[in-house]
């Protein structure tokens with residue numbers, strides 16, 4: 001591959017229409033965004049050849065200055081990995097849906113297509129990134145991350161939290177069982193639920209004050225984002241990096 005081709009691919013990975021910027025983080029020295037359909041899919045189990053998809057991950061990492069990049073096989077659970085520095089390259093860890101970088105310079109990524117990407121940062125440069133679908137929300141993965149950050153001397157009242165593009169409360173209907181698990185309320189028919197509002201409630205209950213929710217719905221804005229419920233096999237990537 002020529003150098004010119006590399007630059008083009010990296011430019012494409014970082015083009016404005018290829019990224020939905022998470023607000024509130026730039027002032028903390030943190031890069032935080034969710035890719036869009038224009039960036040292509042980052043899902044390793046889609047219809048595209050794996051080589052095409054891994055090249056896309058490589059281009060994205062290059063666009064982050066070649067920072068070490070942590071990801072994991074996602075299993076809709078509440079395991080959160082803590083990534084101490086001292087390594088290079090792209091990590092794909094075993095089963096986990098959350099990541100914490102206790103020091104700047106470690107990028108983290110989760111794949112998303114309706115589930116909620118939750119970005120958390122502290123002004124000290126400690127960051128966390130979570131993948132929270134209904135199971136992760138029911139098991140309070142965001143709350144677990146906030147508690148883990150408190151142990152890193154980042155109290156909840158000093159955190160910035162953002163819920164990125166995800167399926168909205170009008171588009172997301174769940175079974176009575178799931179609704180009951182999420183809300184503790186009994187219903188007798190499929191009912192709509194807003195995962196991002198629930199996550200924000202969980203965060204507020206732990207003392208977080210600065211919480212924003214993206215207006216973007218992956219299903220309403222299906223031209224811009226992949227949506228599992230809309231039938232897409234593709235995945236966008238939520239990415240976070242506190243610059244060293």
Ligand SMILES: [Zn+2]
Pocket residue numbers: 167168169170171217218219220221
């Ligand atoms: Zn919607």
